[in-house]
Amino acid sequence: MTTTDIDLEALRRDLQYVKDKIEIRDLIHTQARGHDRHDVSLMTSVYTDDGVDEHGPTVKAAADYGDWANAAHSAAFDQHSHNITTHTCEIDGDVAHSESYVIVQARRGNALIMMGGRYIERRDGTWKIALRRCTVEWTLQGDGSALKSGNFTGFIKGSWDPNDVSYARPLTQDDTNIERW
Structure with a gap:
C-alpha cells in the first residue's frame, strides 16, 4: 500500500475520535478518584466553569460540588470506592453524550453498602463535564466486620x-x- 492509497484525512479523523473518547473516559475516572481521595481539586477539575452536578435532590455548581460531596460522604461513610464500569460515549462534533455505570462500595463501621447507578454527561466546547446527572439503581448492604478479623x-x-x-x-x-x- 502506498501513501497515495491511504486516506490520511480519514485516518486523522479516526485517531481524533479515539483520542477524544480516551480523554472523556479519563475525565470520568479522574472524577471518581477525586471522590475516593476527597480531593476537591480533582473533583472540580473535570467540570466546565459553569458545570452542574445533580445528585438526587441536590444540585450544585461545579465549584461548590467537591466540598458538598466530601461533607455528604464523610457524614455517611468511613470509606468508599467509586468504580466505573460500562462507559458509552457518543461524539457529535463538539458535543459528547456519555453514560458511565458506577458501582460504589462504602463502609460505615461494620456495615458494608454497595450501590449502583449511572452518571450521564455532556460537554460543549472542551472535554469537560457541563452537566452530570446521577441515578441510583440498586443497593446492597452487608457485614464488613471481616475487615477487622x-x-x-x-x-x-x-x-x-x-x-x-x-x-x-x-x-x-x-x-x-x-x-x-
Whole structure:
C-alpha cells in the first residue's frame, strides 16, 4: 500500500475520535478518584466553569460540588470506592453524550453498602463535564466486620487525603503517614 492509497484525512479523523473518547473516559475516572481521595481539586477539575452536578435532590455548581460531596460522604461513610464500569460515549462534533455505570462500595463501621447507578454527561466546547446527572439503581448492604478479623492485618488502608498511597511519587515503601489494618 502506498501513501497515495491511504486516506490520511480519514485516518486523522479516526485517531481524533479515539483520542477524544480516551480523554472523556479519563475525565470520568479522574472524577471518581477525586471522590475516593476527597480531593476537591480533582473533583472540580473535570467540570466546565459553569458545570452542574445533580445528585438526587441536590444540585450544585461545579465549584461548590467537591466540598458538598466530601461533607455528604464523610457524614455517611468511613470509606468508599467509586468504580466505573460500562462507559458509552457518543461524539457529535463538539458535543459528547456519555453514560458511565458506577458501582460504589462504602463502609460505615461494620456495615458494608454497595450501590449502583449511572452518571450521564455532556460537554460543549472542551472535554469537560457541563452537566452530570446521577441515578441510583440498586443497593446492597452487608457485614464488613471481616475487615477487622485479622485476615487483612498489614494491608494498607486508603485515606481521604494526599497521604493516600496513590499520591506517592515515586511510589516507595516509606510508611510515613500510612495507616494499616
